[in-house]
Amino acid sequence: MYAQLVQSEGGKSRAEMTPREIAFQERIDRGEKIEPKEWMPEGYRKTLIRQMGQHAHSEIVGQLPEGNWITRAPTLERKAILLAKVQDEAGHGLYLYSAAETLGVSRDELMEMLHSGKMKYSSIFNYPTLTWADMGAVGWLVDGAAIMNQVPLQRTSYGPYSRAMIRICKEESFHQRQGYDIMMKMCAGTPEQKAMAQDALNRFWYPSLMMFGPSDKDSVHSAQSMAWKIKMNTNDELRQKFVDQTVPQAKYLGLTVPDENLRWNEEKGGHDFSEPDWAEFFEVIAGNGPCNAERLGARVKAWDDGAWFRDGLMAHAGKQEERRAALRLAAE
């Protein structure tokens, strides 16, 4: 999940709601989409900005761990594919920023909140990508976990968010498949290559499980967000689904999921598995993960270094506009 620990505003009981808020909730319950200029509770607007902002930032920061391998890809074909995937992530970030902007926040404000640390991005991107096999693990596991979350979000109540998710989901399955394809190749390779794939799975397994956020019993914001349909499933539901889907895929590769408690539970019709280390998760969210400083530093540097370029293009556009105005005047 690209949005973790999104704080939800509101949480009113029906008796506390104004007639307007009740009518709004009823529209959502009927499955109607809420569109930008329509009335909405302030808490709905603020929670959405937080969630969509975090989602967009995750797409953009998510380019960095993979960008690391573009120049080191083993073949020209792999390089072209990885480049296309990273470009998609940029596109996904842009769809989501635009959708968030319809709620009255500006792009510059969103950027400022990312750079100042006021808004977060997914914890997963604070882990390093050490070998080429990590490109496989990221596509397979990280994009796989993201898809788990994004597919139901296509039905979210906010129109622009829903439409952005539909576009993103269409493109995302290529990402997961290219990752799995890398893993298949590595696992069919030399013992060293297969060991590299196993090592990547070992390092990315628990951070991927963390992507869904803490257990529902500790997640205080879920209920309101689910009533508003900006969160469609609980964190535990999605995590369970992810594990059940991924375990057979690991088996096919001949890799071992690094969890000795992992076993099929016939009764519940799903796997039992170990929880990730939540203390580590909160450390990473608090900014103390292995790559937090590097990731945020790279974003801030790109923004600062690009300022002259953004300003230059604006100045050029202004001059062109003046020139056109002068020509129009002369023609009259």
Add this chain to the structure above:
Amino acid sequence: MSSEWPLWEIFIRGQHGLNHRHVGSLHAPDAEMAIRNARDVYTRRNEGVSIWAVKSNDIVASSPSEKGPLFEPSNSKVYRHPTFFDIPDEVGHM
């Protein structure tokens, strides 16, 4: 913080001769860059054969609060739909 690039709404005509359809928005300093950026953001998979970019500020939209007065009048005019008229089976396809 410097001045933000203006927002543009992007419309794409798909392959099959349909109308240009709104696909989303983006920021660009001018019209030329809006088209270039739209190509990269919205047509990475051959989604279109033509792009329109319109400054968001130039779009005039109906207001959600006028929804009733604007659209309700057509609700009562069901005879505008062909299914309003019963044509006997013997008449054949019409």
